[in-house]
Amino acid sequence: MATTTTTDFVSPQPSTTDNYLNNEKGILSWLLTLDHKRIGVMYLFSVLAAFALGGTFALLIRAELWTPGPTLPGVTADMYNQFFTLHGAIMVFLVIIPGIPAALGNIILPLQLGAKDVAFPRLNLLSYHVWILGACFMLLSLVLGAADTGWTFYTPYSTMTETAVIPAAFGAFVLGFSSIFTGLNFIVTIHKLRPKGMTWFRMPLFVWALYSTALIQVLATPVIAITLLMLIVERTFGIGIFDPLLGGDPVLFEHFFWFYSHPAVYIMIVPAFGVISEIIPVFSRKPIFGYKFIALSSVAIAILGFLVWGHHMFTSGQSVLAGTIFSAITFLIAIPTAIKTFNWLSTMYKGRIHLETPMLYALAFLWVFTIGGVTGMFLAVMSVDVHLHDTYFVVAHFHYVMMGGSITAFLGGLHYWWPKAFGRLYNETIGRIGALIVFVGLNLTFFPQFILGSRGMPRRYYNYLEEFQGLHQLSTIGAFTLGMGFLLTAYGLLSSLRKKFDAPANPWGATTLEWQTASPPPYYNFATPPEVTQGPYDGYENLEYDEKIRGYVPTKA
Amino acid sequence: MAYQFFHCLSSLAAPPKLPDSPFFLLPPQASTISGEIDWLFNIILLICSIVTIGVILAMVYFVRTYGAKSRAANEKADKTSEHNTTLEITWSVIPLVITIAFFVWGFKGYVNLKTMPRDALEVQATAQKWSWLFEHSGFSSGELHVPVNTKVRVILRSTDVLHALWIPSFRTKMDVVPGRYTDLWFEATQTGTFPIHCAEYCGRGHSDMYSRVVVHTKADFEAWKKAEQNKNDSMPPAELGAKLAQERGCFGCHTIDGTPKVGPSWKGLFGSRESYTDGTTLVIDENHVKESIEDPQAKIRVGFPPTMPTFKGQLNDKQITGLIEYIKSLK
Numbered sequence: 088m089a090t091t092t093t094t095d096f097v098s099p100q101p102s103t104t105d106n107y108l109n110n111e112k113g114i115l116s117w118l119l120t121l122d123h124k125r126i127g128v129m130y131l132f133s134v135l136a137a138f139a140l141g142g143t144f145a146l147l148i149r150a151e152l153w154t155p156g157p158t159l160p161g162v163t164a165d166m167y168n169q170f171f172t173l174h175g176a177i178m179v180f181l182v183i184i185p186g187i188p189a190a191l192g193n194i195i196l197p198l199q200l201g202a203k204d205v206a207f208p209r210l211n212l213l214s215y216h217v218w219i220l221g222a223c224f225m226l227l228s229l230v231l232g233a234a235d236t237g238w239t240f241y242t243p244y245s246t247m248t249e250t251a252v253i254p255a256a257f258g259a260f261v262l263g264f265s266s267i268f269t270g271l272n273f274i275v276t277i278h279k280l281r282p283k284g285m286t287w288f289r290m291p292l293f294v295w296a297l298y299s300t301a302l303i304q305v306l307a308t309p310v311i312a313i314t315l316l317m318l319i320v321e322r323t324f325g326i327g328i329f330d331p332l333l334g335g336d337p338v339l340f341e342h343f344f345w346f347y348s349h350p351a352v353y354i355m356i357v358p359a360f361g362v363i364s365e366i367i368p369v370f371s372r373k374p375i376f377g378y379k380f381i382a383l384s385s386v387a388i389a390i391l392g393f394l395v396w397g398h399h400m401f402t403s404g405q406s407v408l409a410g411t412i413f414s415a416i417t418f419l420i421a422i423p424t425a426i427k428t429f430n431w432l433s434t435m436y437k438g439r440i441h442l443e444t445p446m447l448y449a450l451a452f453l454w455v456f457t458i459g460g461v462t463g464m465f466l467a468v469m470s471v472d473v474h475l476h477d478t479y480f481v482v483a484h485f486h487y488v489m490m491g492g493s494i495t496a497f498l499g500g501l502h503y504w505w506p507k508a509f510g511r512l513y514n515e516t517i518g519r520i521g522a523l524i525v526f527v528g529l530n531l532t533f534f535p536q537f538i539l540g541s542r543g544m545p546r547r548y549y550n551y552l553e554e555f556q557g558l559h560q561l562s563t564i565g566a567f568t569l570g571m572g573f574l575l576t577a578y579g580l581l582s583s584l585r586k587k588f589d590a591p592a593n594p595w596g597a598t599t600l601e602w603q604t605a606s607p608p609p610y611y612n613f614a615t616p617p618e619v620t621q622g623p624y625d626g627y628e629n630l631e632y633d634e635k636i637r638g639y640v641p642t643k644a
Numbered sequence: 645m646a647y648q649f650f651h652c653l654s655s656l657a658a659p660p661k662l663p664d665s666p667f668f669l670l671p672p673q674a675s676t677i678s679g680e681i682d683w684l685f686n687i688i689l690l691i692c693s694i695v696t697i698g699v700i701l702a703m704v705y706f707v708r709t710y711g712a713k714s715r716a717a718n719e720k721a722d723k724t725s726e727h728n729t730t731l732e733i734t735w736s737v738i739p740l741v742i743t744i745a746f747f748v749w750g751f752k753g754y755v756n757l758k759t760m761p762r763d764a765l766e767v768q769a770t771a772q773k774w775s776w777l778f779e780h781s782g783f784s785s786g787e788l789h790v791p792v793n794t795k796v797r798v799i800l801r802s803t804d805v806l807h808a809l810w811i812p813s814f815r816t817k818m819d820v821v822p823g824r825y826t827d828l829w830f831e832a833t834q835t836g837t838f839p840i841h842c843a844e845y846c847g848r849g850h851s852d853m854y855s856r857v858v859v860h861t862k863a864d865f866e867a868w869k870k871a872e873q874n875k876n877d878s879m880p881p882a883e884l885g886a887k888l889a890q891e892r893g894c895f896g897c898h899t900i901d902g903t904p905k906v907g908p909s910w911k912g913l914f915g916s917r918e919s920y921t922d923g924t925t926l927v928i929d930e931n932h933v934k935e936s937i938e939d940p941q942a943k944i945r946v947g948f949p950p951t952m953p954t955f956k957g958q959l960n961d962k963q964i965t966g967l968i969e970y971i972k973s974l975k
Contacts, residue, residue: 244805331823373721404826418743437722439712457699461692470753474815477843543671543812545843548851632715
């Protein structure tokens with residue numbers, strides 16, 4: 088054997104010359120591709136770039152809060168207000184909403200269904216182009232005098248401020264279409280392109296999660312689109328909708344805004360549930376506990392999520408009766424969420440647990456998301472929420488869920504599917520250290536914020552009372568730790584791209600369909616359409632680890 | 645109807661009396677409702693801590709006990725059932741019961757917060773970018789002066805954007821919504837001063853929209869009113885102006901040390917010649933200061949945004965004279 092041995096046996100099919108990454112060359116072959124994997128990869132790197140930008144604003148916020156009043160030279164209260172607005176808008180609209188569904192979902196969903204592509208490849212490409220357009224409007228706002236309204240765009244402040252609110256709101260409006268296109272595409276794909284033998288209850292839980300998410304994207308996003316359009320109309324033409332001086336009602340805007348933005352919270356977290364449900368059984372070598380419950384609870388959460396928006400408004404002046412109903416339904420959502428956590432734990436019971444990077448992120452998720460979840464209890468209890476509303480307690484709570492939940496799961500999923508998507512094994516040591524730093528950093532950043540909030544620190548404050556300085560400084564140290572963790576993680580992943588393809592088809596010993604094709608997959612995904620004869624997490628006992636290829640192969644009979 | 649039903653329901657589940665909360669997590673308790681809110685906060689904290697620590701311990705235990713040696717060892721997981729109805733019902737029903745209890749107690753407290761007492765001392769509060777004005781008993785002040793052990797209802801209005809009045813030590817908060825009145829009530833149980841924050845984002849000066857509640861004993865409150873009356877009657881104008889500038893939040897935008905903030909500094913302002921956006925220049929005199937207070941958009945200084953709210957009708961002639969004399973005194 089004269090050739091190097093690393094590439095010959097890594098995959099069922101020879102993948103080094105004929106896979107989706109290298110079957111076509113040139114920038115246009117990417118920008119105009121209809122291949123779901125390439126669109127997913129473009130989404131992935133765009134989202135990561137937006138994450139870096141949003142993260143930079145987060146670090147500027149935290150650095151500014153090192154002392155009360157002005158801290159960074161030249162950073163005024165106005166600039167600080169722009170920082171947190173851009174941080175929030177970028178992280179919500181450009182990072183977390185598209186993060187798992189559009190980036191990871193695009194790459195993985197058709198593979199998990201054994202399909203050649205999504206149902207509407209052109210719509211998929213359009214969704215990405217629309218995303219880029221929306222991102223450009225967001226950046227335009229940044230250049231023209233960044234909006235300072237907070238990502239919530241509350242009126243009448245947003246119709247009165249002199250900053251560039253319209254480009255930012257229009258950017259969010261355009262991004263909504265990108266989100267709707269992806270959701271619609273996924274719904275049709277899941278209905279129509281499942282392989283032979285894959286009944287609804289044989290779908291991987293990631294597919295269930297994406298399906299629930301897609302339902303919310305299609306049903307809720309039009310509401311924010313219309314709301315932001317009304318805001319733009321009011322600001323441009325002075326037509327009174329929300330501004331009381333023109334006969335409007337600012338509380339109406341709050342209702343419209345949260346009617347989308349609360350379901351949007353589930354657009355952000357339900358896909359994370361899907362990722363965790365994939366990782367835990369594979370790394371515990373055991374089928375998931377309570378499959379049907381996890382699958383259906385995603386749908387239940389998606390539907391109930393439409394009926395709780397008023398819990399953001401317990402101090403807004405909405406009626407006591409309305410508040411009561413919103414509070415009650417909010418508690419109802421807590422139950423399926425709690426049970427999911429117990430199911431993930433039970434899956435680990437009597438398993439054989441492997442602690443590579445994806446599992447470390449999944450364990451970090453369990454820890455951090457539990458804290459994020461239970462602190463939601465304080466906020467669902469109406470009388471306690473009156474004290475905690477609009478404080479750092481709320482900031483800490485939703486960062487534990489969004490950052491600790493969604494982003495942690497996104498990173499876990501990214502490491503989990505990285506060998507599949509890019510055909511390279513990343514450096515496991517760097518991955519693990521990165522996960523550890525991220526975990527420590529995010530707890531250090533956000534845990535002190537719970538105490539800040541309950542002790543009396545309001546959110547969106549440039550200046551603060553001196554008694555809060557110690558906790559603010561802890562949080563700032565945490566934020567920079569977190570930033571370093573992300574940089575190390577990015578280095579670990581990106582440096583693997585310089586290597587030759589070395590990933591086996593199935594490095595983790597998973598049984599879902601994406602692992603049955605080569606890494607990276609060929610352009611058409613599967614040589615022959617796969618057939619499904621068992622549940623998605625059945626059959627770990629029939630796989631065996633082969634040290635030579637660093638991956639799993641079927642046990643020889 | 646619905647309220648009565650819920651009232652009935654919640655009275656069945658009255659929280660038992662417990663000692664005060666450990667204060668590190670919460671600000672001092674200074675109102676009649678804060679004990680009840682803190683009690684609920686602490687119960688939730690206790691139960692949630694148990695759940696969280698339980699999840700973490702189980703996770704750590706499983707990882708230690710069922711950790712695989714290596715991929716190469718090809719260990720197989722033990723067969724366990726893939727679901728267990730009894731277990732799943734148990735861990736659904738227990739959280740359900742707990743959350744129902746949380747909900748009922750939270751509802752009870754919320755109704756209490758939202759039910760305004762009839763015989764309360766009424767305070768009119770006006771929020772504007774970026775200061776508070778509290779008016780009652782014929783006095784107005786940037787700080788909220790109230791007697792202890794007295795029910796106080798604060799009626800809130802905004803002249804511009806959304807704000808929220810938050811008194812952490814009283815555990816109460818309410819949005820101030822332009823175009824409508826909102827309200828909140830409290831009964832202070834401690835004398836002293838407690839912070840007031842604006843909790844709804846309102847722009848540049850949001851974090852400086854800070855004030856205080858001053859809780860007097862009933863006797864001190866009467867004395868404060870009397871002193872306030874005397875001050876307003878007999879204070880030298882410049883001194884009255886200095887007091888008003890502090891109370892009405894002028895220093896949110898203006899300084900007295902020469903550095904421009906949102907608006908021009910007052911130091912050396914009076915008598916100087918300045919340029920305006922309409923192309924004119926003028927020497928700042930008594931009439932211009934009065935006009936700037938009552939109709940701030942009439943003439944805009946070059947280099948400053950037209951953001952000052954009007955104080956027309958909020959200040960009487962004597963008070964305006966006081967402010968003019970105060971600005972005049974800042975050489």
